[in-house]
Amino acid sequence: MSDTQTLIENRPPSVAALFLERVAATPDAEAYRYPVPAPSGQGPDDWKSLSWAEAADRVHAIAAGLIELGVQPEQRVALASSTRIEWILVDLGIMCAGAATTTVYPQTNADESAYILSDSESRVLIAENAAQLAKAREKRAELPDLTHVVVVDTDGADLSEDWVLSLAELEQRGAAYLEENPELIKKKVAAITSTQLATLIYTSGTTGRPKGVRLPHDNWSYMAKAIAATGLCTADDVQYLWLPLAHVFGKVLTSGQIELGHVTAVDGRVEKIIDNLPVVQPTYMAAVPRIFEKVYNGVAAKARAGGGAKYKIFQWAAEVAREYAKVTQDNFRRTGTASAPFGLTAKHKVADTLVYAKIREAFGGRLRACISGSAALAPDIGYFFSGAGIHILEGYGLTESSAASLVNPGDAYRTGTVGKPLPGTEVRIADDGEVLLRGPGIMESYHGLPEKTAEVLEPDGWFHTGDIGELSPDGYLRITDRKKDLIKTSGGKYIAPAEVEGQFKAVCPYVSNILVHGADRNFCTALIALDEPSILGWAEQNGLGGKKYADVVASPEVQKLVQGYVDQLNEGLQRWQTIKKFRVLPRDLDIEHGELTPSLKLKRPVVERTFKPLIDEMYAGTREA
CATH class of the missing domain: 3.30.300.30 (ANL, C-terminal domain)
Incomplete structure (x- = not known):
């Protein structure tokens, strides 16, 4: 059995167990960085850190607080918040309590939020702020299962009713409960089975009500081990995490980080990405194609604003980048060396000094790779960044497959493809061109919808993605479109x-x-x-x-x-x-x-x-x- 197979097959039953292992292994190492905004937006944010042991103190207190509120294993705790450090701590707290997280986007309106809370039978809602609390208040009569709302940022929130409390109070109550029951979390985590529900993520359907995707603990434990097995990330990395954690793509990144133990800087404010990159100086970052398109358009617009000569230089450099990327990727595929002819290399060196170096600096100067997913990246934009030294590794997955089913392998990445399957995942193309997936990352079912589940999940485990694709002879997948599109x-x-x-x-x-x-x-x-x-x-x-x-x-x-x-x-x-x-x-x-x-x-x-x-x-x- 290979080391990779051993790593994946010997996975623990849950990420909660992985988290306890990580804390025991590197308690004093830095786990997370997060910004504390300056008062009234004056001056730059102050970034703070949490070690794994400090993170565990908060996670355990949250878990114990939820247990003290009466939350039982597999019962749902909804989390309506933007991406921030508390999102990760609460999600881990829910898992360590043996309960399951229902994710709710903060932009979701009151009606759809109420539908998700009702359909999931969520017992507790962790609300980011007064606005999220207001939605729950407005629909409380329609939510008989909801017993408590816990507010993270209490600014302007009315906590006077006994069913509403702050996250700080929940943690205080949990810490007191732990003093009386010091082995509580260890016992709860030890009792979690791999098939137990960990996460219920509602897909944002284009028509009708969203469907709840049931993802057991084993999905995330597998993802953590499979991501580590790809070798794309290491314990020395610094990840910049801004993606919505309510989305499966954001959520899977937290599992991989726990297995590897590297630093993650967390800030979901999209408008702060450009400011944060030089501060965080990440070595890798995940994003959706729209972000790369915006950066590309911004660079082009800036060059155009600099006058005709500057714009001509940019256009020349962009073409050189694309040509260089295509040639080096093709040579790597054929020979294992990312080489280019002397003339093209010389032009690339000049373009690097004039254009590419500034782009890499804007990304923080240390970026080794970006992971792109959720939608297709235009190949010409991918080739531009590749040639400029920003290596975008496209990946592929769905909510129903725990986000990461395929990803481009490091140096051997191929722009325009979504790479190869993660270790332990299988992919094949049906007769009509549809991409089918099978493996430990596939969902258990759609929540309460057996007929919908049967439409996409075969008895032998093959999942119908609804995407049309092509497989190269050496296993790289190219997605051509949505079947229904x-x-x-x-x-x-x-x-x-x-x-x-x-x-x-x-x-x-x-x-x-x-x-x-x-x-x-x-x-x-x-x-x-x-x-x-x-x-x-x-x-x-x-x-x-x-x-x-x-x-x-x-x-x-x-x-x-x-x-x-x-x-x-x-x-x-x-x-x-x-x-x-x-x-x-x-x-x-x-x-x-x-x-x-x-x-x-x-x-x-x-x-x-x-x-x-x-x-x-x-x-x-x-x-x-």
């Missing part, structure tokens, strides 16, 4: 909209979101949303300064600008894929309007419904209109 034109041609959308994002530095439409039509159209800071910067330089975003994007100048990029896109497409008409949207797509999921994936049916008049307008006068 494939467009069939009235002419009978199939089109993968995500592929066309990804190409446009690489061509147009001003795009924020794009939706390609064309099912049962005789040509394709697109709805295009522009990135506000980028397009307003362009407007300043092109005689439209001072105008509002909606006025800028509706202007003939912007229509002409976007048309140029659409023409450029169409040059590289098959005739039936080309975008014949487009509309620039009056605002960007967002989570608040339900057009994006919290992990910034496009909800196609919602966007098409919201902007139906614009779609109809584009097809007016054609045969199918």
